Amino acid sequence: MKKITMQDIADDLNVSRVTVWKVLNGKEGVSFELKEKIIKKAKELGYLKAEMPEEKVEPKQSKKISVLISRPESSVFWINIIHAVAKELDQYDLNLVYTYLPPKYEEGYTLPDILKEDKKIDGILIMNVYDAKLLEMINQLELPKVYLDLVSKFKLEKITGDLILLEGKTAVQKITKHLIENGKKKLGFIGDINYALTNKKRYQGFTTALKNKGLEIENKYCLTKEIGIYSYYTEISNFLDQLETLPDAFVCASDFIANFLMRYFIENGIKVPEDIALSGYDGNNEYSMIAGKLTTVKVETDYLGKRLADQLIYRIKNPNSPIGITNIYSKVLWGDSTKFS
Template sequence: MAKPKITIQHIADSLGLSRNTVSKALNGNATIPEDTRNKVVKKAIELKYKQFAFVDTDSFITRQSGNIALLTSDMPTSPHFGAQVLSGLEEKISAEGYNLSIHIVREADLDTLSLPNNFESKKVDGIICIEMFNNNYSRLISNLGIPTIYIDSTADLFFSELNADVILMENEYSTYLMTKKLIDNGHTSLGFAGDYNHCKSFNERWAGFNKAIQESNIPLDLSLCIVEDDRKFNLDWMEQRIGQMKRLPSAFICANDFIAISVMKILKNRSIHIPDDVAICGFDNTPESRIVEPLLTTVQIFNDEMGIIAADMLLSRIKHPSKPFQMTHIKTEPIFRASTGKLNLQKEEKPAIRS
């Protein structure tokens, strides 16, 4: 026996709508609200009405517009890796029908654990956190129950406590590799510059530095390092700090390019030659690293790709909020330039994993 022919009236009856409304919805009439149109189309596909019989629901129904909130305590400027990551991320979420709003978290917000005045959690589908390294504030965000991704994160909060996804550039091995190359080329007096408690990335770079010197049986000499609270890290303070050193290392491994270029400026002012007297490494491959003299050895971050992956992770979290949280590292690549002099750059084997 032949199946009964599905008509517009069948669709209208199943949804409690008028036949006229259903007809307009199926014909794309602009007077019909988007929600109503999507319900009608979905039902037409479900009932296999005419041309909708072989249509995939997700590909046909218009995407709902959503809202993604960017929370940051320090809006990334153009040289900062976060600004480049944000470019790829924004392009991806816009293509998926989401709007991006930016919310600056002020010092007063951090102190009082208050959300920004223009942030309305009920209107937010997902959250992106950049430069958010306050433990208590991270917990506040996590407790909102909104799908969240951190681009870098606080250094001393366990990943499982965040109840959010985290994306990082690969930090430890690239820093290990740069440090090991310097050691292999005769450097035995090495210092680290940067507050390793500032964020997870700095912490991992500190770990890579320590792994390299430990494997080479070089003792950690904190008198050659500048690792104090990063709130002190301005040029005047760093100049004073370097001036207090009884001796300088033969190489500084710096937590990022900003710190490295500041160190280079201070050393030049003291008539210390780079790299002959002191070699310098940074991290991030900022535009400044490519114009400073001498050109800065650093680490390339694949910013656009990192932003796109972060967007994919957040959108997946929005669709599947109960799946396990994940921490993802995106590959980076050391770039050796004149600030570390001529090095033998034969391929180095990865360090053994120790239990």
């Protein structure tokens, strides 16, 4: 009679031999339901003795990962990242829960209890949180953590979790260089450079391109101060209204911002790119006025979500390893908004 092997069990269940080996050797990384199937099949085929008690494979309480997000009405861009995180975590039998924080810290605010109670949460992902005080409070939590971006003034040497950044300086410098080489010499930048470290890096790409071409930074065309979360269009419109003349092009820190500029241009009969060129960042298709038309930088949200999840899993398993900062580079997606005849 043929000797039954782990490969036989794997073939019958259409799973890998490694998965069977993990179950039969009591290793983690396999869901409880699949463990039960493998044990049952191993008994059926005679690999394990039939009298082996089922209790040998007991369900373990799944680990919980919390994603900390400051605004529940977050855009499709952020939602896509979170969905990709959840999909990756599910492969490791990890549950994802949401923890909502306010957009800004107010006196007396404390973090939700779920983040402070022992064994409630096993690790946290911090994204779309752009308040320095809230980030300081999160940074003090003794939990494995991974940040996606930070506020510009946060001191990196004090960070207690890994940091993943969308490296935007290179791409924005490339876009700005393209504009200059096509005769666009008067350039403006729109985006709060103190709101996010990534915004600041994108602005640095803009200014570096200008300096490399021997051009001055014309501050009258740059809106880099704080912009209210719920008053973007009003503030951008007021800024544009007070300009005596428009620049040749605006480079924006995000597609979210570029969408407001496009709205203003349409309402005021200004043609893009004939009268003014425009660029953004993120590759976000949820804004109909710019979707498929805007020169932008395409962020692969599926990859980003997977990368965040994998980094947090590593951090949970290796809590004492050195803190890491990872830059993710994205490609420029050229659109008609910077296309010149």
